[in-house]
Amino acid sequence: MSSNTIRRDPFRSLLQLTAADLTTEERIRKALDVGREYLGVDNGVLSYTGGGRYEVVETNIESGPYAKGGSVDLEGTWCRHVVDGGRTLGFADARKTSYRGDDALDTTGLHCYVGAAVEVDGETYGTLCFSDEEPRSDPISDRERDFISVLAEWVSSELERQKHYAELREQNERLDEFAGIVAHDLRNPLAGAIGFTELAQDHVSGQAAEFLDRVRGALDRMETMIAECLMLAKEGTDVGERTRVDLEGVVRDAWDSVRTRNATLSVEVAAGTTVSADEMRLRRLLENLFRNCVEHGGPDVAVTVTGDDDGFTVSDDGPGLPADVERALTAADAENIRSFGLGLLVVQRVVSGHGWDLAVDSDGGGTRFAVTNLNTAEPVHEGLTAG
Incomplete structure (x- = not known):
């Protein structure tokens, strides 16, 4: 396999992808295509590496243990070096490097590999890697390593954005739930208390009437506070x-x-x-x-x-x-x-x-x-x- 082909500018492709109206999953799939095309390799994988497992989050691989949703032992993959070292790793032919005796060569059958760490909120999430069973005739250049590092940072940002939006949706759901509880579980008994207080006010006078006026005032204030809580919870600031x-x-x-x-x-x-x-x-x-x-x-x-x-x-x-x-x-x-x-x-x-x-x-x-x-x-x- 050779990389001596005319390739599109990967940074331009990434810029166009950033501007596209796509979901996070669609963006990542297309980012994998950008990386595969730029490196001239068959496979692109976004993995999650928590708990010592290598779980495939997104990929173009359609079958086998490295298809989407697949899970294997991290120790049997090239990506373990990226996770352990925290740096971008790349080689065109593992047999011509110090990794020629690595277990990953036999386990994965991949001779060509480029991988970079993906971080979410400052913690290692997994890896973004590109590979091929066939060696590449041209060595992996510094420019190619740098681009895969940039691409991994871009994917990290996409995952962070998705995570934060999910957290915001969850928070809004909790606020809606809270507002429902306030509206139903507090307003209903409060309405009953106000009604009975008004009835009592019609049948008393003197000091008892004064006391009930204070009770009614306190109930009105509670009703106002509930309305204010609902406004803050449901309407927000924007x-x-x-x-x-x-x-x-x-x-x-x-x-x-x-x-x-x-x-x-x-x-x-x-x-x-x-x-x-x-x-x-x-x-x-x-x-x-x-x-x-x-x-x-x-x-x-x-x-x-x-x-x-x-x-x-x-x-x-x-x-x-x-x-x-x-x-x-x-x-x-x-x-x-x-x-x-x-x-x-x-x-x-x-x-x-x-x-x-x-x-x-x-x-x-x-x-x-x-x-x-x-x-x-x-x-x-x-x-x-x-x-």
């Missing part, structure tokens, strides 16, 4: 499709849905102001900001919303936020934000999911939340894939 939302209208709708006690609202939004947003999430953001104003500012707090095409602010005349909360929000420190309540974490997630900017200013004279860059930020998922 905001995709958006619509033009009337800012003043969504502000007033959000205010009406929050128990604001004796708090007052002033809306100073330029006429006709609209926002490019996911309307439900924007309303969630405003509801949580209003709830925060009332909880930290007191029952008689005055809340003011101002806004135009560039952004909006929600401010109050309360005593201000603790310094730790302000620092966590400004730094988008989700771990610390969570410790101050889910409501502010929802605010941070909605802002970051839209690609907006959030500034917080709080002192003894009140707190001001400023959300800017409303109509210029692109959806997060588009920014990540835009080349």
